[in-house]
Structure formats: structure tokens, C-alpha cells
Amino acid sequence: AQRVTQPEKLLSVFKGAPVELKCNYSYSGSPELFWYVQYSRQRLQLLLRHISRESIKGFTADLNKGETSFHLKKPFAQEEDSAMYYCALSGMGGFQKLVFGTGTRLLVSP
Amino acid sequence: GAGVSQSPSNKVTEKGKDVELRCDPISGHTALYWYRQRLGQGLEFLIYFQGNSAPDKSGLPSDRFSAERTGESVSTLTIQRTQQEDSAVYLCASSLTGGNQPQHFGDGTRLSIL
Numbered sequence A: 001a002q003r004v005t006q007p008e009k010l011l012s013v014f015k016g017a018p019v020e021l022k023c024n025y026s027y028s029g030s031p032e033l034f035w036y037v038q039y040s041r042q043r044l045q046l047l048l049r050h051i052s053r054e055s056i057k058g059f060t061a062d063l064n065k066g067e068t069s070f071h072l073k074k075p076f077a078q079e080e081d082s083a084m085y086y087c088a089l090s091g092m093g094g095f096q097k098l099v100f101g102t103g104t105r106l107l108v109s110p
Numbered sequence B: 001g002a003g004v005s006q007s008p009s010n011k012v013t014e015k016g017k018d019v020e021l022r023c024d025p026i027s028g029h030t031a032l033y034w035y036r037q038r039l040g041q042g043l044e045f046l047i048y049f050q051g052n053s054a055p056d057k058s059g060l061p062s063d064r065f066s067a068e069r070t071g072e073s074v075s076t077l078t079i080q081r082t083q084q085e086d087s088a089v090y091l092c093a094s095s096l097t098g099g100n101q102p103q104h105f106g107d108g109t110r111l112s113i114l
Helices: none
Strands: A003-005 A010-014 A019-021 A024-026 A031-038 A045-049 A072-074 A083-091 A104-109 B005-007 B010-013 B019-024 B031-037 B043-050 B065-069 B075-079 B088-095 B109-113
Touching: A003 A083, A010 A019, A019 A104, B005 B088, B010 B019, B019 B088, B019 B109, B031 B075, B043 B065, B043 B075, B075 B088
Parallel strands: A010 A104, B010 B109
Antiparallel strands: A003 A024, A019 A072, A031 A045, A031 A083, A083 A104, B005 B019, B019 B075, B031 B043, B031 B088, B065 B075, B088 B109
């Protein structure tokens, strides 16, 4: 069964501090992992996906198959990063359900 | 259209009434999802439609909840005999083929049960 675990409901940091939002998953095959973000009063949107190996808004995430993790990191948090972040998992290929974690609220204080 | 469209944006109704929520996905998207987001909570999966395949209803919380989709177009989520715990934002998302394709979300319908 597919499962995504985000152990922290809330993560509070000061501006300029490093950020790591944790995500662990359970999946028997080869997974595809994603991070979605929901800023205040905006739609939920895709932030990044592991297959793209890209950095978006300074965020990166590396898939660690040994630890079954896909933690989201940013070296220097900004106030505008405050949002709800969701980790999500799917099997490889199309036509498969995307499963979301319960989300972590990131609060960056000045 | 430009994106996923949901209607109504807000719905207030009395306990016990039936409600119907609508989702217009992006044209050409075969996959459509419904989620529930209670205040201060994360996303709760409800149902998944993929093309003409049988929907994945594993997330529906009770038999008061049902959803339909005609082909690859509009979907409706119906909640019968609403209860106060049904109060939430109901989100719809569509993607090109499901799974590894990015999901595009609507603004949601905020449902309040009095």
C-alpha cells in the first residue's frame, strides 16, 4: 500500500534559518515523489517533483530510496515561504493515484 | 478553460439537506480527484476518476457521499443528509493521465453546515 508520512504538523523558523520539511513514504515499487504547496488564499500547486531534479524558489528535495525519504530543504528561509506543504507519492507511469501526506505548515518569522 | 473550475465557491446549508458540488476539469485531462480539507487539517482523499475506468472510491467517508463523472468532463460530488462534520473545503483536481502527472487544483467549495 502507498503511504506518505509528514511527521510535523507545524514547523516554525526565523527568516534566514535553514528549513527541512520531512517526508517519508512506503511503497513497494518505484515511486515518483512530489511536493505541493498552498500559500495563503491561493490554490494548491505543484512545487517540485523528484524526477525533474530541479530547484524551485530555492527549495530542493532528494529522493533517498534507502531511507524512503523525500525531505524538502532550503538553506535560507524567507517570510514568503510561509505556507502549507504537502508531500505526495505515485507509482511510475500514468493512471495511478497520487497519495498525499497530511501536510506541514511552515511559518517563517521575521 | 484556463484551469479547474469549481462551483459554488461557497455553500451554506442546514443539517440534513443534500448538497451537490461541481467540478469542471481542464479540457483533455483524463484524471479527476476529489479531496476534503477540514479547517487546519491536511488533504483527505475522497475519490479518483481515471478515464472510463471504475472510480477509486476508497476515500469516501460514508455512503452519504457519492460522485459521478461523465466521460472525461464534469464531475459532481453529492453529499446526502449533511452533518455538521461535513463542513470543510472540498477540492477538485485534474491531471493529464493521473499518477505522475502534476495535479491542477481548483479553488474549492467551502461548505458550511448549520
